[in-house]
Amino acid sequence: MEKTTERLLEVLKKGRLYFYSMKELLTNKPQILEMAFNQSLSAIAILDREFNFILVNEAYARADNRKVSEFPGRNHFDFYPSDAKAIFEQVVQTKEPYQVFARPFVYEYNQKRGVTYWDWTLSPALDNDGEVEFLIFSLSNVTDKINNELQLKRLFEISHDIICISDFEGCVRSVNPAFRNILGYEKKDVLGKNLFDFVHAEDLEPTKATHVNAIPSASPVKNFKNRYRCKDGSYKWLEWSSVPVSQEGLTYSVVRDVTEKIIADEKLSNARQQIANILESITDAFYAVDNDWNITYVNETSAEIMGKTQAELIGENLWDTFPNYNPFTYEKFHKVMKERIPDHFEVFASSVNLWTKVHAYPSKDGLAVFYRDITTRKENEKKLLESEMRFRSLFENSVDGILLTKPDGSVLAANSAICNLLGRTEKELCNLESCSIVDLTDPRIPQALKERKIKGKVKSELNVIHKDGTIIPVEFASQLFPGADGETLTCVMVRDARERIKTQQEMNRLERLNLVGQMAAGISHEIRNPMTSVRGFLQILRGKAECQDYKDYFNLMINELDRANSIIAGFLSLAKNKKNHTLEKQNLNTVLEKLLPLITADAMKLDIFVNTKFGNIPDMLLNEEEIRQLILNLTRNGFEAMSPGQTLTIKTSMERQDVILSVQDQGVGMSSEVLENIGTPFFTTKADGTGLGMAVCHSIAEQHNAKIDIETGSSGTTFFVWFKLGSVG
Incomplete structure (x- = not known):
């Protein structure tokens, strides 16, 4: 136990607690040890051979934001799983202390802390038999130190300026990647070389003198410029800021490439000379005034516009020379002079009867003014504006x-x-x-x-x-x-183009109807007469006793003749000039009410409901027989489109000055192809259809000064018959 105490004392000394004598420690062991252990600035934990916590001090618990009471009995690697377990096992086996510096660690349960870095020592405490009795684990958080070092290293690496460390003789100890980026040399090319070997011959002596003079007093060198040879043999201008550190015998330098700036300064100097020449040669007028508004320079163009010579204007006060200056310009110039902010504006100079574009720039000496005659442009803009207004009116209307x-x-x-x-x-x-x-x-x-x-x-x-x-x-x-x-x-x-296309389609449809009607009117009687004779003889033969065995055949032939006759009747209904087409004043609702029992009977056979909504409509000139045929065609089409249990709605109403008959079914609607061709003679979607039903409806509507519109969708189809009031009696 004495050895254990000595081991613990050694650890506590490292934690910045000092004990005057071992005897004092042993005499007051419990109190002093507990005080030293708890007050140590180092984080200390005592673990058994299996790495279970026996005791931790406040600094250890605080490092993980835990309480001291949370640790005893818990295994170290339950709290802090890592590959360091192998090191702990090595210490137990070898019975030798182990030190680690800046070891990274990530808290699994608190990864927001990121990577932390620790210096730690694991020391075994041996019992009287020389076996490990317990382990003393002390550690110090060096995360801030490591992060600072990493930041400095990153700064060193990413700096766009050269960072160079050299000894007092000029020998290069280290450079950052910017040395290569700017001068072309790899790091290995310059380490150990003398900086002065790369300096331009004309700049060598001033460079050495500046370097040598700074060392004794450790005075910083700022903004010293010289030319430095690049790897490709060319030279660049560099600006040096250096600090010699006597204790280290090193000079730290930050070096910036100022080649472009030097070249730019030379160009600027040349440019200033050129400006004076340009101001005289430009077509824009230019003059400058000092802070008291005295004219300091005026080019020839400006003098000509002002109606004076350059000699007459230079040295004169602007406002005294031109007392009638535009008040707007006067205010603008004073604002630029006061606020030191450039301004650009257009103004009519009444004194010279010109529109001018003015650019006023403040300078440290006063004001510089460029202006040009824009009278022609203003006149053109006025014309353009008028043209744009005409175009805008046309565009919008x-x-x-x-x-x-x-x-x-x-x-x-x-x-x-x-x-x-x-x-x-x-x-x-x-x-x-x-x-x-x-x-x-x-x-x-x-x-x-x-x-x-x-x-x-x-x-x-x-x-x-x-x-x-x-x-x-x-x-x-x-x-x-x-x-x-x-x-x-x-x-x-x-x-x-919808109305045009619709009108064209309607004209085409009417043309087809007219053609079919003319054909029907021309040939129907010639066909019907022989058919009537054939039907009569078939009826006679059917009645003879010796033909009774063929009665079914006679019936079939008579039915087919009747079907052909109905088709011919459909043709006839398409003819425009029907002899029996007479119109009588009557109400569409009355015709519907008479026809409703027949419609209802058809609906009941198909288990379909009929709903009627008759509005208040005026009497019209109608042919009742044709209107009945129109209504029956539309309702039967609706029945055929629906399933049992659905409802057909027949409705009359007024909209604006039109009487509207609508027949709405609850079928699945019509495709675009069917919708486009519906009403075309002989077009049908039914297996036994003639394709004349809707053609007849359109013909009847036309003869009543009406038109048929169709709305269709997945929830059904609605036929609208619009009767113009021209047909109202």
């Missing part, structure tokens, strides 16, 4: 959409017409890419772009995209023109 775009397709400006067409604001359009405005899948685009590239302009048709995703066909004209900065811009004019 055009019924056609107009876009101004960059070469990449991004929008610079958009008028209200194009905004309304696309359902977006001008700001939204300017923030969109072209692919969000134009349907790039349109196959006409590549040809249009090619033509515009060759000719500089193009007229064509394409599709644009509404904000809600709707594809809109448009006519467009596009032309390239140069922008103010020389960049090629594009003007695009767009016109909604």
Whole structure:
């Protein structure tokens, strides 16, 4: 135990506690040991052979922000897992102390502390048998010291300036990477070499003298410049700031490459001479005044504008010479002189009847003024402004959409017409890419772009995209023109083509209906007469006794003749000039009410509901038979589009000055192909259809001065029949 006490005493001495004698320690062992242990500035822990904590002092617990009571009985490596366990085991085995310096450690449970660095000593305390009784573990946190050293090292490495350490004889001891970056020498090329060997011959003596004179008094050398030879043989100007340290026998230098600055200073000196020559040769007017507003310099151009010679102006007071100077200019000049901030402005000089562009610059001696005649430019700007206002008026009020775009397709400006067409604001359009405005899948685009590239302009048709995703066909004209900065811009004019396309489609449909009607009117009687004769003879033969075995065949032939007759009747209904097309004043609601039982009966067979909403509408001139056929065609189309349990809605209403009949189903809607071709004679989606039903409806609507519109979607289709008030009785 005595050896253990001696070991602990040795450790405590290292912790800056001093004991006057071993005897005193042994005599008062419990109290003194406890006091020394707890008050030591070093972190100390006593561990058993298995590295379990027996006791730690306050400094040890404080190093980990723990309490002293948390440690006893706990294993060191449960708290601080690391590869140092092998060292601890070595100390137990060898019974020899082990010291570590600046060992890195990361707290697993508190990684925000980052990497910490520790100096520590692990000393074994032996019992009377010479075996390790316990371990004394003392450590010191050197994280700040190591981090400071690392920071200095990083600074040394990353500095853009050269950092050089040399002895008093000029022999290089160390340089940073900037030495290579600036002069081209690798570190190995200069270590041990003398700095003076690289100095330009003309600068060698001043350099040596400055270096030698600084050493005795350890005086810093600041901003000493000399030329230094680079590895490629060229020379650079360097600026040295050095401090000799007598105790170390070393000189520490920070060296900056000032070659560009030296060259720039030389150029500046030459430039100043050139400025005087330039001021006389420039076309701009120039004059300078001192702080008392006396003219110190005026070039020939300015003197000519002022109507005096240079000799007459130099030395004269500006305001006395020109008492009628523009008050605005007067205020501007005084502001520049007072605030020492340059100003640029345009002003009309009434004294010389010119518009001038003025640049006023403060100087330490007064004020320098450049100005030029901009009268012609001002007149042109006025004309340009008037032109821009006319263009802006045309741009904003055009019924056609107009876009101004960059070469990449991004929008610079958009008028209200194009905004309304696309359902977006001008700001939204300017923030969109072209692919969000134009349907790039349109196959006409590549040809249009090619033509515009060759000719500089193009007229064509394409599709644009509404904000809600709707594809809109448009006519467009596009032309390239140069922008103010020389960049090629594009003007695009767009016109909604939906009405034109719709009108063209309607004309084509009417033309087809008219053709079919004329054909039907021309051939229906010629076909019907022989068919009627054939049907009559078939009925006679069917009634004969010897033909009874073929009765089913006769019935089949008669039914097919009746079906052919119904098709011919459909043809006839397409003819414009029907003899029985008479109009009578009556109400559409009345026709619907008479027809409702038949519609309801058809619906009940299919387990479909019928909902009616009859509005207050005026009487109209109608052909009841044709209107009945129109309604039955529309309702039966609706029935065929729906499933059992769904509802068909028949509605009449007034909108503006039109009477509207609407038939709405709850089917799955129509495809774009069906929607485009519906109403075309012989177009049908039904296996046994003739393709005449909707064609007949359009024909009847036309003969009643009405039109049919269709809205369709995934939730169903609605047919709208718009009766113009011209048909109202």
